[in-house]
Amino acid sequence: MKAEIDWMGLWYKIIKERGENDRPNFGKYDLETGLVDWLTFSHADMDGVGAMLDFYEKINLPLKNYPYLKEKKVPNFFERLKIFYRMFFCIKKVKTVWKENNFGLEPENHRLIYFNIFSAEETLSIENYCKLNQFSVNAFLMNISSKVLLKELSINTEGSWTLPVNLRPLLKRENLKSNHSSGILVNIQKDDTPQITHNNIRTSLKNKEHWGIWWIHQIGKYIGYNAMRFISNQNAKKYFIIGSFSNLSTWDLPPGHIWVGGAPGSKNFPLSVMLMKANERLSLSLKIHPFVLKDLDRTKDILDNLVRAIRHEVDNNS
Helix, strand or coil, X not given: CCCCCCHHHHHHHHHHHCCCCCCCEEEEXXXXXXXXXXXXXXXXXXXXXXXXXXXXXXXXXXXXXXXXXXXXCCCCHHHHHHHXXXXXXXCCCCCCCECCCCCCCCCCCCCCCEEEEECHHHXXXXXXXXXXXXXXXXXXXXXXXXXXXXXXXXXXXXXXXXEEEECCCCCCCCCCCCCCEEEEEEEECCCCCHHXXXXXXXXXXXXXXXXXXXXXXXXXXXXXXXXXXXXXXXXXXXCCCCEEEEEEEEECCCCCEEEEEECCCCCCXXXXXXXXXXXXXXXXXXXXXXXXXXXCCHHHHHHHHHHHHHHHHHHHCC
């Protein structure tokens, strides 16, 4: 019997062959000491949820509960036709015009990730603020992150994020740790409110665009690896979005820690924002690729501006 092929993972293998980083970095942050224990892994082998499951399994603390897709069934044939129609004819990306375009630069330190851990009280305040205003925490933080980050780094302050979507448990694969994550494209216009962002995310999920993205990335089953490489290399010349806005959701972790981290990032996906809630705390991580910011030491100041904006919005409008 042939081993199952992780076709989604092979796209990251192609990225690595192209000379770009394919390794996300996660850090286990100790809430008591403030120390971070970093780990890295190849995205060709697993996604973020898979890396978490792998970590706790190796220390003999396998996680029984983890975030998963709340849908009840995989789209049927007729639903798939509608999904593909929307994918090819209705979904349009918004181009970001960056202030800097530093071709040829790759990060010397792939772990140059800055983060903030909100207190339990701040986390609850953020959740209550979003509930009061009837939009998700995801939508609020994506909206305000876009305003702050794009004001600093772009000319037109708009663009498109990819928002990863975990397809477990509906997606049945032999290896639970392998890539099960798809995503949706979320457009951000400069005057969008959190409610508009919320509605955009909700509509994309309702239309099951994440399944369309998943199936498109399984095309290697039919065209082979060399054709995948050709498509990826061609897209790398013209496909540019803001980056990855990854919400790992709420985890039931052992006490005393939470995770921070970021996606690999590239000139095509230069910004990485990662969220996680665990032990009543919310973590917010930021990673910037030097394609759009040569002086990466500025990342901390940009993150500080974002955290201040979040606190100001919540404190003054709750």
